[in-house]
Amino acid sequence: MAQIPPIPESFTGIPWNAGMSGGVFHISDSAVIKKPISDDLCREQLRIEGQIYQRLKSHPYITKLLAIHEKGIVLERLQYPLRQRLLDLQKDRQQPTPREVTRWALQVAEALRYIHSCGVKQVDIGTYNVLLDWDENAKLSDFAGSSLDGSEPTLAPSVHSTHPRLSIMQPSVQSELFAFGSLLYEVETTYKPYHDKNEGDIEDLFEADEYPDTSEMILGDVIKKCWMTQYSNASEVVADIRVIQNLLGAPSYNPLTHDHIN
Incomplete structure (x- = not known):
């Protein structure tokens, strides 16, 4: 399993991409964190997404969950x-x-x-x-x-x-x-x-x-x-x-x- 990098206190200045349910922040060469950036719906969607990743566990053709963090979902970084x-x-x-x-x-x-x-x-x-x-x-x-x-x-x-x-x-x-x-x-x-x-x-x-x-x-x-x-x-x-x-x-x-x- 890829090592989980430290989660920053602030995400200011960290490269990120916006998605429908939150922002994906590039916290290291091997990991990203997906966190809500707007309303309660985004938070609920990410909560469900975390549950789904935990249910799916590990599969070679599904993005790998590294951790569930209080600030969001930590996932492997891909291309x-x-x-x-x-x-x-x-x-x-x-x-x-x-x-x-x-x-x-x-x-x-x-x-x-x-x-x-x-x-x-x-x-x-x-x-x-x-x-x-x-x-x-x-x-x-x-x-x-x-x-x-x-x-x-x-x-x-x-x-x-x-x-x-x-x-x-x-x-x-x-x-x-x-x-x-x-x-x-x-x-x-x-x-x-x-x-x-x-x-x-x-x-x-x-x-x-x-x-x-x-x-x-x-x-x-x-x-x-x-x-x-x-x-x-x-x-x-x-x-x-x-x-x-x-x-x-x-x-x-x-x-x-x-x-x-x-």
């Missing part, structure tokens, strides 16, 4: 959101390699399978809530506002990740996997589904079960099945991604050891 990597590629008119696509997809799918088995629904699934570590592994992060044991979430997912017929207030495996389908689409293309349309149009298209064409995509079948709620659980998604990964000849990863399987 940056997967969203940032995709935006950088998009700026250069590039896309992730097939190996990166299947690797990140499998890692996030493994994380979702695990959190669901622990009674957690992440709710706000998106590339902005997946961080890359220093070995380029994807880690699911940010459980502020998530659902624990069926509790009502306090955050809503993006319209790009929400089907009008799937409840936001009562998240389910299907609503989680629908959002995961949109995440996979963005990972492979660097764009959110229907990125060029307004929110009302996106809702209408999803309501009619009309989605972007994925027929030529590496994970096209998986994405479509997520959107069409054809999976019963995340384990089925993991299995399908592994098949595609093996067909591509990309190395598979053991989610417990990070070792190559083949």
Whole structure:
């Protein structure tokens, strides 16, 4: 386990990033502290997030909790959101390699399978809530506002990740996997589904079960099945991604050891 650095008395002058539920302060090369910076809702969200991290304990594709402190949640420090990597590629008119696509997809799918088995629904699934570590592994992060044991979430997912017929207030495996389908689409293309349309149009298209064409995509079948709620659980998604990964000849990863399987 990474050593927990001293928690400063004052955070003035410490580099930080603002989030929906608080500020993330870079207190060392290996750790950050997430602390509320505004109202009571932020404090409640961070309290729930701390409970969720304690429930999840340790998993290779979930951001590691280092400590619960009176000032906030101490977490391992990672590189940056997967969203940032995709935006950088998009700026250069590039896309992730097939190996990166299947690797990140499998890692996030493994994380979702695990959190669901622990009674957690992440709710706000998106590339902005997946961080890359220093070995380029994807880690699911940010459980502020998530659902624990069926509790009502306090955050809503993006319209790009929400089907009008799937409840936001009562998240389910299907609503989680629908959002995961949109995440996979963005990972492979660097764009959110229907990125060029307004929110009302996106809702209408999803309501009619009309989605972007994925027929030529590496994970096209998986994405479509997520959107069409054809999976019963995340384990089925993991299995399908592994098949595609093996067909591509990309190395598979053991989610417990990070070792190559083949």
